[in-house]
Amino acid sequence: MSTEIEITGMGKVFGQGATAFRALSEIDLTIDTGEFFTLLGPSGCGKTTLLRLIAGFEVPSSGSLRINGDEVAGKGPNQRPVNTVFQNYALFPHMSVAQNIGFGLKMQGRPKAEVDATVAEMLALVRMEPMADRKPAEISGGQQQRVALARALAPRPRVLLLDEPLSALDLKLRKEMQSELKRLQTETGITFVFVTHDQEEALTMSDRIAVMKSGKILQLGTPHDIYHAPAERFVADFIGDTNFLDLPVAAINGNRAVLTLPGGKQTTAELPEGMRPVVGETVTTVIRPEQALIVPGPDADLFGVLQDAVFFGTDTHLNLRLEDGQAFTLRRQNTVSDDEPAPGSRLGLRLSAGALRVLRG
């Protein structure tokens, strides 16, 4: 797989002197050709700044940016093989749907016959043929979204940038557009760089995710890695529901630590690279709510007293208090409507093997 985008030491500072604001620390990042790459983080984490730097709307304060091997840091947005789908679509209100889609090709000076053919092809791709002559104000939000996509795809860019394109849509439409986006990406083979603050969206659509905070990339990996092996507390907390357990180290065994669970039983967990806690030290571990099971007393790793249960339809969240007072949430699938444990009852829990992860720091 070849490299599409290569970012080295690229940073962005807005303003000067005392009012300077570092929106993006110097980062290194490579994105592969044909990849669905997601920048995920809370607002103000620098993900949109990074996207705008790739698009060419901002000039980096430092570093280099190569697209398909060409240095583009000094080039304007109209000289980069990159197109953007804007958060609020930014469709030209004075042009029809077809004119919007054909705009990029027209500006590139392509012959009219080619423009018309590509517009027709794009209209079909996003299933908007009947709306070709409408103005953007005359179509729905979801349709505008599809036109914005078609407009950005029409010039066949090497990279498509998407700035929270689904955030303005309602839930059902958002789900539809998620699979639509994935389909378009697979069909066109274009590299997608997708910005979102919605962790679920990131997990379902991406090949790789970069989790960002305060202008830095905290963790880079596949959705599976990010979810199951969060590198930091922030990542674990931001993505999915998580239990944090502070556990004392009973022994160190190579790169594994023996940890004492509340109630006295012991378990082992792999240590992050380079982390060497001493015996007796307390480390923070994470475990997802679905990685524990309710089991009969003798099989249990630890015990908790049920505080309350929250019904979610497909599953129920049981909020427990462990013997040492720490909180623990357990997700139980509602496979059968069996007898719900009553608040106050003492439940035995078993942790899935290898599920417990020690956090760095």
Place this chain on the structure above:
Amino acid sequence: MERERHGWKWLLSAPALVVLIAAASGPLLIVAVYSLLSPGEMGGVSWVFSTEAWMRVFMSRDIFEPEIISWNSAHFTVFWRTIWLSMQTTLICAVLGFPTAWFIATRPPASRTLWLFLITIPFWTNLLIRTFAIQELIRNSGTINSILMWTGLIERPIQLLYTDFAVLLGMSYVFLPLMILPLYAAMDKLDFRLVEAGYDLYASRMQVLRHVIIPMVKPGFIAGSILVFIPSIGAYVTPRILGGGRTMMMGNLIGLQFGQGQNWPLGAALSVLLLVIVVGALIFYLRVVNREEGPRHG
């Protein structure tokens, strides 16, 4: 009962109606009626019906043999100059006003108020004073000619004052804010992401200007053009002071009939013609502008 009370409600708008009738329609009606009367001895009108004034708008009688009638070329020159200078003024204001408005609209919000304030300052000064200031600048021994002669670029002063150029300069200066303000209002509402979208889709600066910005601020251009063109057509002070007697516009011609000329009916007829030209130009302009808009969908 209900119906009767309802019937009286229009009385509430009576003050507005009185003002409209007295201040707008009334004088217009008087002017229209005067244009169909005969001139009085020392100005004013005598109440005798006559179409002479309307005839004299377009034709002139030979001084010695009044039966000989020919086209009044002096009047036509004035009509054409009025329309031509007003069109040029509108164009100059649009060309100068666009970058100015763009400059203001792209400043940080806090300093925009200051710039707009600076644009409107000239309105606070009397038009006469401002026009005399321009006269001071461009007269033969004025600032511009003095500097040019001092630097040795020219030997004799260039005749700037009392030319079409002087009138054009004065009117463009006076009416420029009327173009800038509506343009600014349109640009202020412009979504700058559309400009970014244009650049993103491979448009050059000129293409973004032509295909994105100008179509988006077109309502500002339309409003600004109307606001500049209409007062230009009726301008009086500026052509009077900067054009002298040589570069007369319709406003001056009308003024002349009510003053020295002592021919009120002719003045009134010219006024009605001026109104017809303005309304006609406005309708023509809006037609053209709306045709360019292309077919609209429901």
